[in-house]
Each structure stands twice: as structure tokens, then as C-alpha cells.
Amino acid sequence: MKIPIHFILNGEEVSVEVEPNELLLNLLREKLGLTGPKYVCGIGECGACTVLLDGEPVLSCLTLAVDVDGHEVTTIEGLAKDNELTAVQKAFIEEAAVQCGYCTPGFIIMIDKLLKENPNPTEEEIREYIRGNLCRCTGYVNIVKAALKAAEELRKNTSLIKIKK
């Protein structure tokens, strides 16, 4: 039994038919070609499949595809607009926060969201916020550094805009 759903994916309208038992992650990866979100643990323990649902981070491996009907989904592929990287993506590259890269999309989605909510987080607040994302390569050191750096960059940019006004 196929169910037609319509939703906004990375800013564009998508209409697709899904099975009732189909997971959002499988829909994204296999039907829509967005392989940024990763399958790692399958049971909500790692954060590698994190996407934004109406702007809030959720786990796409525990979300039924039918449940995004009428909503807005953003994946890692949808963060960079017009090929302009986000401050978090830039900071991940500059601070060597990327090693194997499997956890990276999940972390970037999370930190991007954190900085929207809290433009000046402490190291402790960053660690608290990414506690549901596992990384086995970096020891989290450079991920936290990248988050701090991106926050600083964003604050600088915002203040510049303010001055212009």
C-alpha cells in the first residue's frame, strides 16, 4: 500500500509515494539520492542520521517517511546555499574536525542548529548539545573547537551587518 506524501526537502517541494513501514532515512538515501545522512546504529544511539524536521533536529532512522507529509526536511545537502558553505562547515574544514567523515553530517546539522539558538555557547553547552552524536575518530576535540570558531565567525558577521544598518 503506497501512500503519497508531499513535503519540502532542502527548500524544494517533493512528491513521492512511500510504504507505510518506510523510514525517512531510507527514503532520503535510496529514493531521493541524499546520502549525506548515514545509517550507523539503527536504533537512535549515534546521531549520524540527524536531519532537521521543521527546523528541529530529529533522527531520520526513527522517523516514518509518512510522518514528514506536509512538513519541511533539511539534510546536510541543504545547508550550503548557492554553494556557499555555512560557517559551521567552514569551521569543520579549518579546524580539522573532519576525519573519516561518517559522523560529520550529523554533527554539522546539530551545531548549525545550536548556533541559531545560542550564538555564544560555552564549551560545556556545545558538548551537552552534541551528546547524542558519536564520533570514534576525533575525540571530539576539534569538533568542539570548530563549533566555537563558527560561533565566533557568526557573531562577527552579525555585528558587521548591524553596523551597516
Next chain:
Amino acid sequence: MSSSEDPYALMEKWLKAKEFLVVGKGVRRADALEKAMGQARFVEDFYMPGHMLFIKQVLSTEPHARILGIDASKALEVPSVEGVFTAKDIPGENQVGYALPDQPLIAEGKVRFAGELVALVAAKDFDKAIEAAEKVKIMYDPLPYVLDPLEAMERKDILVHGEVGSNIAFRTKVRKGDIEEGFSKSDVIVENEYRTHHQDHVYLETEGALALPELGDRLTVISAGQYPHLVRAIVARVVGLPESNIKVIIPYMGGGFGGKDDEGPLVAAKAALIAKLTGKPSFLMYTRDESMLMHPKREATIIKYKSGASRDGKLQAIEVKIIHDTGAYSNRGPFILWRATVHASGPYRVPHAKVDGYCIYTNKVYQGSYRGFGNPSVQFAAEAQMDSLARKLGIDPVELRLKNLLRPGDLTITGQQLNESVGVADAVAKLAKVSEWSSKIKAYSSSNGRYRRGIGIGVAWHGISTSRGVPDWSNALVKIEKDGSVSVHTGIVEMGQGSPVSSHRQIASEILGAPLDVVTVDFGTTDAPDTGATHASRGTSIGAIGVYVAAAKLRERLNKLASELLGTSPDEIEIKDGKAYLRSNPEKYISWKELIKEAYSRGVEMSATGYFFLPKGKFNDEAGQGYAYPAFSYVAMVAEVEVDTYTGKVRVLRIWPALAAGRIINPTQVEGQVEGAAVQGMGYVLMEQFVFDNKGRILNPNLTDYVVPTALDAPEIMRPVYVEDIFKYGPFGAKGVGEMALIPAPAAIANAVSNALGVQVTKLPLTPENVYFLIKEKMGKKA
């Protein structure tokens, strides 16, 4: 080959380099952009559902049983199922043992652990494959089984491998001097039994492979793996095709840590087998629970260790018995045991040593390669012994170590003289200073109350390359294309460590004088010459020599060509900043692009391989003496902890690492390795453990109950202390880093906990529960 292209001569020449363009700098990795954008492709990202077969594995539920029959009838009724395949379908050899020929790819006749592969099911739809796999019925005749290695050693009635006649799969030994004499000269003797446990790699990406059959009995396999040429060899053996018919590509990998060196070839062989049998593209991706049930683990060990020292703090003798629970198959167990055996002393001068190693079969998941390769466990034991000795002698633990650490000219316990590249004592002295060791150890030794702080040190060594005379080589193909861009082709894989995407580019750029951004590395491919594996910390050391030598050959040719064009001698040519010029007159130059154009028009070959064979000595297995490794990397770590004595919870507050690992090619990437390894080591010590049931089955093959550190568990990790003790057979003197920081982590953290509690820790892991009962047992209950 002209004499100017002799690899040893070229290595010697470039080892003398004093000033660098890009080496030693924190150059950014070439893959960071695509990874940060979510565009990097890993094995699973090549899967196209519906267009290829999906493979599901059927695993044994019994620890030891004869397979009476396999009933696939119900499975074959599931729509879209292509077939159910077992050992009898294998066209080539059903033999995948690395060290000993004891391991089938698919169980044949009997199963030896719960989790062993019994059958493969392939279907067009993944959920049908899974459904069908659940319907495959295996009829077992259960056999008695043995789980405890000490029991297994003694038993002759229960044999994991009947044909061996014993459960002892392999033995190793080292003999030096006369331990009786050594212990008689000792004023203090300490003797302890240590236990360490399994660890799962928990690479975020599980094992996967996609096999694509092509015309003419050729196969392309996109697979996990740490050594494409080994993956190819195993695939060829299983499917019965010549290696030259098989192409292996190892794309970006979501972590390896040794586990994919063992399991990579197996997952590839399974996918290739189905592709060969069906003629269809076939894809296999382990679920997390399959990965955790099946792939080899860090060895679980029992180590009995006796050490003696004289009153002045000089080590006199050690007697060590190392027992590795190798599980159902030996896999790389003999190699792992070998490494543990020759490293048993730690990086110390010990005049009299007797070390015996035993690799024991049991009916459990088998052990395998994991960052440190048998060394973290034995360094933990050796370093706990050092602390016990220090306590008995009344000497500060760092001081005791400094009295005994190896220095240039010293002999190891295998009698190998280390003449160069021995920077460990310098590193430890510097580490003690930066970590404020002396003041902290004094302050913490007398700590009491509920929360107690402690500080501990672990010092370790790690032999470079394969052990003994086992051949090791490097190679790569470097090409300068007509437009001046440079392609490097190597078998070294990219699994997060960054060697192909950072240090290889730096090495090629440095030697050629080509701008960094024109260098691209094609990694993890059998299209490159056999480079050896990406393991044993060799990605940027021996593994990169191929790039180093190939680039050096091209540089000789370029210097010669440029000197002819500019009317000077080759030695006068400098190449950098996009041009070749006269050292004495930079105004006289030719641009990089022009130079390459000239090379193509004048018949100068712009491609070269960089074959290098590592010179080695011999080890006498009978005598337990001889040459062990071309050199050693050294690492030390200080850890500071806080223990809640009411709950047993340990927090690692801070870690100070130190490396004597030769030239640091890329400090940023090295720090990444050190930080990651330290946290992986901390996870191993504090929280990671498997729970087995009474049939040897893993009860927690998932990330809910096999817990690994989160960002909130990770300690502060200080910038490493580097002592660049140059090694002649490494690119610019590099010895290797990847495994290093994990090796002393168990020792450093356990010794810090011991320091906090005033009790010597001898058993891992230090879970809150284990620490709580340790406190209760040794100190009496406080709460």
C-alpha cells in the same frame, strides 16, 4: 633504472633535508570539503536498491555444533529471493585464515562460535532478503564447548579445532640472559596477574561491499578494507579467479582501526561470491549487531607478570606469561601475540627476560587487529609493574622509568641493538615537566574524602613494520600529467586517518616542488602497485615511502631536465612556487608548467613507481632472540583522574600525550590521531565491554549496551610533546603515529586510578561497578 634512482640513495638524500615547503605544516586534508558537505561517497552510498542483489547473512546461534543440515525451502519461497548459498557453493577455496589455515569463509561441517556465518541469502529487495534469512533453518548437533582460555589450555576432550589436537593455536617466546640470576640480584620483586577484555572498534560505518561482475570473468569490488591487494587476494581465492581479473576499490571508509583489515577481505569475498554465482551486482552491508557479533575484537588477555629490580631502581629481570583468548579462529592472533611477546618489557633495558605467549582457541568471537595490536594490554601490565616497583622502592614512578628507559645503543629483550631513533627518555622527561607531574603526584597521593584525584603515567613502544623478517615493502605510482598536475596512486586507504589526503600530498609536493594544490591522490585501489596495508601506523611512514621514492625519482629527472634547459648542473636547481630556477640566480627560471611540457616533448618519462623493500634482520624462534623490528615508535601519556569513591565512577580530567615517532609530517593530523586514540583508549578502560552469556554469545551487540564515549565523557587533551627522533627508513624520518596514543592509555588511566585509590589496578575495564567493588574489597566500605 639509473643509479641516481636507487631508492635507498634517494631516501638518504631526502632525509638530510633541513628546510621544508609543506612538510611539518598543518596542511588541510583534501577530503574535508566533500565530507563537510555530505558528498563523500562510502560503500553504502553506491547501493542502488532494486538494481542489485541485497545479501543477508545467516549466523550461527550455537557456540559449537555440527551442522546436520540446512533447510532453505521456506526461504526460497519468499518472493524475489535469488538463492541461499552455503559453503558447498564456493567455487574456489573456503579458507580465509591469515596466519594459520584454520578459518572458513562460511562454516563448513561445524560452527565454532555463536555469530559465525552459515549461509548467505540474496534477494532483489532488501526486506525480502532479511525475511528469507529469518526462514533459513539450520539443524545443529550441539557439541560441548569451552569459553574460558585457562580451561581451554588444559582440556584435550573439547577441541575447537580437532585437527590441531590442542586448543593452543600458537606459542611464542623470548629468552634473554638468566632470569634466576636476575631475580637473585633483585632487592624487590613484584608479581601480579592482569586481565584485559575485548574491545569493539565501533567504526561508525559497518562492513560493506558491492561486487560488480563484468564480462570475461572479471569482477570489480567496492569494499571496506585496509589493504586492497589483500582484499583482492582473498576474493580471488574464494571465487577461484586469478587476482588480475579482480579490481578492488576502497572508497572513503567510516573508520577502520584495524577491524577492517581483518573483516574487509571477508565482506568483499562474500559479496564477490554472490556476484560470481549469480552474475548480478551484489551488495552486502552488515547491520550493527552483525558487525558486533562477527568481526574480530581486541584480544582479551591474562598476563602473569613478575618483575625484579635492585635497590637503585634498575630493572633486573622479568618473567611474563601472556595468554590471548583468540576465540574460534586464530585470524591474526599469532601476529598479535608475537607483538605482545617482544614488547612485554615495555621500552626498558631488562638484562634478563623470559616471556611466553599462548594463543588459545575458545568457542567465542575471535580476536583480531585493533589499534595497538596486542600492545595496549601488555604495556598496561608492564606499566602497572613499574608503578608497583616504584611504590616498593620508594622511588617516584617517572624517576624509576627514566632510570630504565631505552637509549641509543641499548639492547631490547630480543637482543636487538637500537642505534638510532630512540627519543623516549627525552619525551618522558619533557612530559613530566608539562604535566607538573612532581607536584601533582605528591598532592594526590594523600587525597582522601569522597572524590579523589590521581595521576598516572604510561610509557610504551611500538615496533615499526611487520615483525621479524616478515617482508615489508612500499610502492606507489606517481605521474605528472601534461598540464602539470600530479596524480598519486596508492594502495593506502582513507579511513579517517588522512594519510593519502594530507601527508601523501605533502610528501609529493615537497619532493617535486610542485604546488600542493596540483597534487591529487587516488587511494585504496588495486590499480596502484601493492603498497602494503594501511595498518601498523604505516600510512604516513612505510606506506608513504612509495610516494616519497617515486616523487624523488621524478625530481631527479626534473632537476636534470631543468639544468639542461637553464644551462647549469642538476644540483643547482631549486623547484618551488611554481617554477624551477637556479639557486644562485632565481631570475633564471622556467615555470613548472613549461618544465613539464618540455619533459613530454623531450622524452623524459613523467611517471615513476616507488618500490622500496625494507631491509630487515632475522629472529631465531628457537632461541627467542634476534631482530624484531626496524625501529620503534615511542609514546607516553599522563592522565589525571577523579574517582567518586561512593559510586566508583571515574572521570578522566586531562590527558598529556608525548610522541617520539620521528618526523611529524602534519602536526594537525597527528593531533587528530592522538586525540581520537586517547578517547578510544579511555572508552576501552572506563566503559566499553562485551557481556557474554553462558554459551559465549554476546548479549550487547548494539550501541545501547555497548557504550562508547560521548562528547561529555571526553577529557581535555593537551597538545602533544614531540621528540622528532628521525628514522632513516621513513619519509623524512617519520615512524608512524596512528596507533600510538591508544597504547599507553590503559596504563596511564589505570595507574592514575591506582594513584587516587592507593590500590594497584590489575583488571580492566574500570567501570563504575568494577571500581566500586575494588574500593570496597581493598579499602573497606566507606559509604
Next chain:
Amino acid sequence: MYYRIPEINYIYAMSLDEALELVEKLDDYRLLAGGTDLIIDMKIGRAKPKNVVDISRISDLKFIKDEGNYVRIGSLVTLQELVESPIIRGKAPVLSMAANEMASWQIRNMATVGGNLCNASPAADSAPPLMVLNAKLVLASKKGEREIPITQFFKGPRKTELRKDELLKEIVIPYEEGSGQYYIKLGRRNAFTLSVVSVAALVKVDDNRFSDVRIALNSVAPTPVRSRSVEGALKNKEVTYEAIKKASKEVLKDISPISDVRASAEYRREMSVALTKDALIGALKQLGIEVRGE
């Protein structure tokens, strides 16, 4: 990585009435709220429902209301909404503390408090705080509503008082003015992990005597439990470290832990005592009372 979720008949309800109608009609069903338990259960084969009734869109069950003496929480309130709610922080701080330590941010955005309770895991982290708050649960069906104390809700691992045709509508928390509340969770790592033991405490002190004491724990019995023995041992007693230390040992009478992959029964027993003591001291501290010993 691929799991097979059994084929399901997916039905969604837009209102409580629709949901009640469905659950009355359907036999083999499971409710889908946040999905963080049910989807996993379906992946690992612990749940194989024929029908899945998606109630996640029912907006009438997403509210946190301050009614003065009571706080009402709709069963579809997410854990993250609990964390962020000033009402909960102000009037039921122990629930806020517990929610703050639960799961990850992603999961808290999905998981609902009703789901956490109805899944009836012995390790449910929202249960101990609600138990010490004397929360009541409103269970609704086509036949009407009934209100039961949360202590009567859990019947065993994954078993609740809910009838087949009922669902959890809301949670009613009486406001306990002048109480000190505290929550401690012990897991195998610092965060985002199942409890080895968790303890919630609520105390009221009058004239330096315990006028009310409530303790609840999870992961140490087939269901989350209140420790009436500790409570009884402290009621009307003078607030001293010794009294707390002695009474904490009484917790052993109310728990029956098992050994599992997370911890041994023995460790859980010892930690129940230690954490009960810590939680009581922590709760007193919220009232400005410092108790020190050892």
C-alpha cells in the same frame, strides 16, 4: 544498514476522539507517538503490530498548563518541551532535572512523555520524578475517563494498567509548595545512556523535621518503584546526616534488582542506597538545608 520493519497498516488520528475510536475498534495495534521506542521495537522484532495508529498529530494532547494547584501535561508533550518549560522548571523541578538528563536532543525532540510512561520500561526516566510528585494519570476511552495514581500504572516490564481501548491522555501533577526536589541518574557514561539506577527525591521540612519524604527509583525492580520504607523511616524524624544515612538503607526493602548487561544486582542494591542518600541531601539543599557527614 538495513532493517526490515514488518509491513504495517498505518492509520493516523487527528483528534483524541478519532484515536479512541480506532483503539476501540482495532485489535492488534500499537500507538505511534514520537516513535523512538516503537520504531526500534519493530526493527528488532520486539513489536510486530498489524496496525500502527499514529497519534503524533493530535494537537489537543500537546499542552503544559499551569492551573495553580495543578500542572497538567498532555501525553504528547515531548521531552524537549518538558526541558524547556518554565512551568515545569518552576513547579515540578525534579521532572525538569530528569528530562534534562534524558536521551539526546534529537530524541527529546521526538519522544513524548506519554510514550516514555506507556512503554513501561523499568528504566523509564520520567517515572521516578512523577512518582515523587504524586502525579495522576488520566486514562481515556470511548467509555469515559478515569484518573489513577501513577504508582498504580506500571504492572511489570512493558505492562501497564491501560486497557486495550484506552490511551494515556494527560498527566496531572499536584503542585507541592515548599518542597525540595532532586534527581540523580547513574549510568555507564556521563550522558545519553540508560540508567543503572536513578533516584528522585522530594522532601518537606517543618521545624527541622521531615514532614514529607518521597523517594522513587528506576531500574531496580520490574517497574519504577516508590520506596515507602525510606519514606516511613524518615517521616517526622529530625533532619540529620545520620538519620538520612540510616534510612537510606531501608531502600533495600522496596527493590528487587536483577543482574543484566548494564550492572549486577549487587551493584544496583549498593547504588540504590548511596544515591537515595545523595538524592535526599540534594533535595534538602534545594530548601537551603545543608546536611554534611563524612
